[in-house]
Amino acid sequence: xxxxxxxxxxxxxxxxxxxxxxxxxxxxxxxxxxxxxxxxxxxxxxxxxxxxxxxxxxxxxxxxxxxxxxxxxxxxxxxxxxxxxxxxxxxxxxxxxxxxxxxxxxxxxxxxxxxxxxxxxxxxxxxxxxxxxxxxxxxxxxxxxxxxxxxxxxxxxxxxxxxxxxxxxxxxxxxxxxxxxxxxxxxxxxxxxxxxxxxxxxxxxxxxxxxxxxxxxxxxxxxxxxxxxxxxxxxxxxxxxxxxxxxxxxxxxxxxxxxxxxxxxxxxxxxxxxxxxxxxxxxxxxxxxxxxxxxxxxxxxxxxxxxxxxxxxxxxxxxxxxxxxxxxxxxxxxxxxxxxxxxxxxxxxxxxxxxxxxxxxxxxxxxxxxxxxxxxxxxxxxxxxxx
Numbered sequence: 001x002x003x004x005x006x007x008x009x010x011x012x013x014x015x016x017x018x019x020x021x022x023x024x025x026x027x028x029x030x031x032x033x034x035x036x037x038x039x040x041x042x043x044x045x046x047x048x049x050x051x052x053x054x055x056x057x058x059x060x061x062x063x064x065x066x067x068x069x070x071x072x073x074x075x076x077x078x079x080x081x082x083x084x085x086x087x088x089x090x091x092x093x094x095x096x097x098x099x100x101x102x103x104x105x106x107x108x109x110x111x112x113x114x115x116x117x118x119x120x121x122x123x124x125x126x127x128x129x130x131x132x133x134x135x136x137x138x139x140x141x142x143x144x145x146x147x148x149x150x151x152x153x154x155x156x157x158x159x160x161x162x163x164x165x166x167x168x169x170x171x172x173x174x175x176x177x178x179x180x181x182x183x184x185x186x187x188x189x190x191x192x193x194x195x196x197x198x199x200x201x202x203x204x205x206x207x208x209x210x211x212x213x214x215x216x217x218x219x220x221x222x223x224x225x226x227x228x229x230x231x232x233x234x235x236x237x238x239x240x241x242x243x244x245x246x247x248x249x250x251x252x253x254x255x256x257x258x259x260x261x262x263x264x265x266x267x268x269x270x271x272x273x274x275x276x277x278x279x280x281x282x283x284x285x286x287x288x289x290x291x292x293x294x295x296x297x298x299x300x301x302x303x304x305x306x307x308x309x310x311x312x313x314x315x316x317x318x319x320x321x322x323x324x325x326x327x328x329x330x331x332x333x334x335x336x337x338x339x340x341x342x343x344x345x346x347x348x349x350x351x352x353x354x355x356x357x358x359x360x361x362x363x364x365x366x367x368x369x370x371x372x373x374x375x376x377x378x379x380x381x382x383x384x385x386x387x
Contacts, residue, residue: 061240064188068200070242073142073171074117075190075198075235078126078149078163080134081110114191114235115139115163116244118275120172124163125275126234127249128154131161139165142198153278157217157286159249160266160274161234173236176243178267181205181222189226189248189263191235201227203261210264211346215250218350221264222246228263237265244268287355288381290321291328293345306366311335312348314365326363326376333366353381 113130117123124139131137137149147165154161185205193199203226210221224237228248237246246265277284293312294300300313311333317323334342338361342348355361357380364373 064240067188067238067240067242071173071236071238072190072198074173075142076115076117076124077140077192078113078115078130078234079138080131081136082134112195112231113233116236117170117172120170122165122167122170123279124165125247125271126161126163128156128159128161130234137163153282155274155284158270158274159216160271162275162278173244175268175272176239176245178245178269181208181245183207186240187224187226188238189228189232191232191248193229193231195231218353220267220270222267224263224265225261226263247271285357286353286381287357288379289323289352289376290318291323292316293348295344306333312342312345322377322379326374334363335366336364338362
């Protein structure tokens with residue numbers, strides 16, 4: 001009995017293998033339907049990782065309407081006017097034809113920008129350059145209401161200004177964590193470019209911590225390719241959830257024209273620090289040494305016979321400044337401040353600015369090929385002169 005069953009099993013297996021051979025030879029596509037090929041590294045002979053043809057895909061967000069709905073009510077238009085004195089203009093008929101009678105006194109020049117409602121009781125953020133030297137400031141909300149605004153305070157060195165309007169229960173923006181941003185994160189720029197009305201553009205975070213651009217004294221910009229144009233200054237840069245991560249402030253342009261995909265925003269972390277001080281005291285208090293720094297180049301290192309190229313060389317030291325009183329001298333190379341390395345002159349100014357006036361800072365310098373540790377009393381950075 002067992003012998004008979006074994007013969008039946010052997011015959012069935014032989015027939016099945018024969019059929020499989022015939023099908024795989026003559027109709028291989030019949031088999032591919034049930035076992036689809038998966039491309040792997042062995043298909044190319046290279047040690048690479050590659051997803052399968054039918055592999056999982058990252059879920060794509062097809063709309064940012066929810067983020068826009070949350071953020072746009074808090075973005076406002078800022079209108080300013082200032083008088084420009086025309087007395088002393090040239091007595092030229094062509095000048096009078098094009099620009100009017102110069103004996104007429106003064107003209108009112110209007111400009112526009114954007115802003116962000118920071119608190120429900122009427123504090124509005126914008127750029128200093130939007131409201132600088134303005135005689136009158138008006139804020140238009142997204143719902144059409146308009147208010148006269150007063151300047152609470154401005155910080156030219158970070159280009160942040162705070163306005164106040166007499167209103168309550170305003171749609172204040174939710175502040176995000178700009179320090180948690182990553183290159184590649186989606187961001188939205190909201191403002192009023194060219195006064196066409198509130199506009200939303202989309203891009204990504206192109207870079208973080210941009211410095212040495214010559215825009216502000218203290219720079220730590222978010223770079224984005226979201227379109228920013230004239231009138232967007234002071235507007236909101238928000239994340240994909242509608243939270244404020246920056247205040248749009250400038251674009252890079254070789255011709256002075258519109259956006260070419262390189263825009264800059266002040267991080268929300270810096271904005272909140274400046275805003276709190278402006279609201280409390282009307283000014284921003286920063287640490288101060290009284291030195292003129294210069295980045296070290298290979299040429300500078302060779303000229304000064306420096307054993308290393310890191311740090312910042314002091315071109316000048318004010319005698320009556322905290323640095324001068326502490327014994328710092330021109331030609332010293334500053335290596336660390338309170339144990340933190342000094343990488344370049346911009347970074348050094350930022351490090352000093354974060355120090356509270358009245359405190360003491362431990363500074364390590366190189367002088368004459370030897371390292372010295374000095375204690376510098378931190379002063380208060382003087383208020384910059386108006387431009």
